[in-house]
Amino acid sequence: MKILVLGDSTTFGAELSDLPTTRFGPYGNDYVEVDQDRKFSPPSSLAWPAVLGNKLDCKINNQSIVGGSNDRIFRLAIEQTLQECWDLVICAWTSVDRFDLTDGTRDLAISAKSNWGAEWVKQFVTTHWNQNRADINFITKLLALQGFFAQHTQPYLFVKSLEIILCKQAVELEKHLDRTFCVDWSNDFYKWTQLDPKGPDGHTLEQGHMRIADIMYQHITNKSLIRRVV
Numbered sequence: 001m002k003i004l005v006l007g008d009s010t011t012f013g014a015e016l017s018d019l020p021t022t023r024f025g026p027y028g029n030d031y032v033e034v035d036q037d038r039k040f041s042p043p044s045s046l047a048w049p050a051v052l053g054n055k056l057d058c059k060i061n062n063q064s065i066v067g068g069s070n071d072r073i074f075r076l077a078i079e080q081t082l083q084e085c086w087d088l089v090i091c092a093w094t095s096v097d098r099f100d101l102t103d104g105t106r107d108l109a110i111s112a113k114s115n116w117g118a119e120w121v122k123q124f125v126t127t128h129w130n131q132n133r134a135d136i137n138f139i140t141k142l143l144a145l146q147g148f149f150a151q152h153t154q155p156y157l158f159v160k161s162l163e164i165i166l167c168k169q170a171v172e173l174e175k176h177l178d179r180t181f182c183v184d185w186s187n188d189f190y191k192w193t194q195l196d197p198k199g200p201d202g203h204t205l206e207q208g209h210m211r212i213a214d215i216m217y218q219h220i221t222n223k224s225l226i227r228r229v230v
Helices: 048-056 070-083 119-128 131-151 166-175 205-224 224-229
Strands: 001-004 028-034 038-040 057-060 087-093 098-102 107-111 158-159
Touching: 001 048, 001 070, 048 057, 048 205, 070 087, 070 098, 070 131, 087 131, 131 158, 131 166, 158 205
Parallel strands: 001 057, 001 087, 087 158
Antiparallel strands: 028 038, 098 107
16 A cells, blocks of 8 residues: 655654754755765655554655645646556645746755745746735645546545635635545644644654644544545
8 A cells, every 4th residue: 555645844754853953955855964965865754644654554655845835746746646556645735935946857945935045036026926826826726636636536635734824816716625535624734733842943843743643544544435545
């Protein structure tokens, strides 16, 4: 049994104890050692996807990165579903101000608030960024992805990594979303773990990840349409 998980820093496991203590760079999972050698880290083995995999006794492919965007999640969900068969695809949606960019070799973790020094990004945001359009595009992609998954009979779950506040037009569009496989859609990981310890950058730590995994596990095992996963 195989589960594909797509998300951002929380789903990657940022600030968990088995990851490098240095900050990750513009690729979302890269870090520079003292000798200036750039290395790349896999997601944390203590993050909720790995904990969930242990609880379900199945293989987890966590393709999340720090700063991962919703556009990246949308793209990979389609690409990976067409390339491989999954018992379940979990999309942990994040902030709408992030971009799906590449330098030609790796995905970049850049947002409208990015501090990576990409001057053209700052210029683009100043000149062309529109929050309402970004909100509407986000919900449009969710609706399109649900249709794609239905067409390919691909079991899936949608969940929010953090609070996503939408404009009025996007809220109206969101009413068309099929919430059958949306986990506690009015809440998010940060609300689930608000009483659990956080790292210096605000990411939930091991206790919170165990809580997220427990909630996801209960939802998966209670949904008859994807009961074949367990």
